[in-house]
Amino acid sequence: MSRWRGCGSPWRKLRRVYLLRYTAPQLTAARQRGRPAGSVKTTTKETVKIRLDADVIAALRATGDGWQTRINDTLRASLHLAGRV
Secondary structure, three states: OHHHOOOOOHHHHHHHHHHHHHHHHHHHHHOOOOOOOOOOOOOOOOOOOOOOOHHHHHHHHHOOOOHHHHHHHHHHHHHHHOOOO
16 A cells, blocks of 8 residues: 555556546647637737836726727827827
8 A cells, every 4th residue: 555655546546647648648749839820910919118107007907808908099099190190
């Protein structure tokens, strides 16, 4: 019984061996890294670092998920009104 110490019951060890031997290689071979093909838009967004006031960020984050997209939409509308886009 001492040879199973540290890994639980013998059935747990057998299950672990089975999962590692028979499922992991097939799953890792089939799985591909990165985004799925065709998921990248033709016009991608660019990551930038911008410093904003804390109260502005707090108000935008309070609106929920998608606050960064709303910042982008607001900036685009502002540029459109100025005639730059």
